Amino acid sequence: MPYEPKGDDRLCLIVEPIDPPQGLLLGQNVEGNRVAALLQYVxxxxxRSDLENVDGQNVGNRTTVSGSVFKQGRLSQVIVTVRKDSLHVDVAGQRILTWEGAADRQSLGLCDK
Structure with a gap:
């Protein structure tokens, strides 16, 4: 979907894994820098779940959390909240991932403007 964020943004998804959950990848933009939230990868x-490419580190950085967040056949609400200096991912009402800091610490590169 072509979309250019205008600042603060919130993405809301309803997710239901039909097969055993093996991960969900969500890309977002924080002040022109791409960030990827990877939820429930094995x-x-x-x-684990984490944000990719924080401070030059891929998965396994300081945002990493352990444990399942999805269950096969169960609906889960995923909310990604993006601010100019933070990104939060909530699943089923629980905060799963949190990142705060300068947007240029997200290292997937600049988005085309």
């Missing part, structure tokens, strides 16, 4: 025998 690495080895662990289930």
């Amino acid at each position: 690495t080895g025998d662990q289930v």
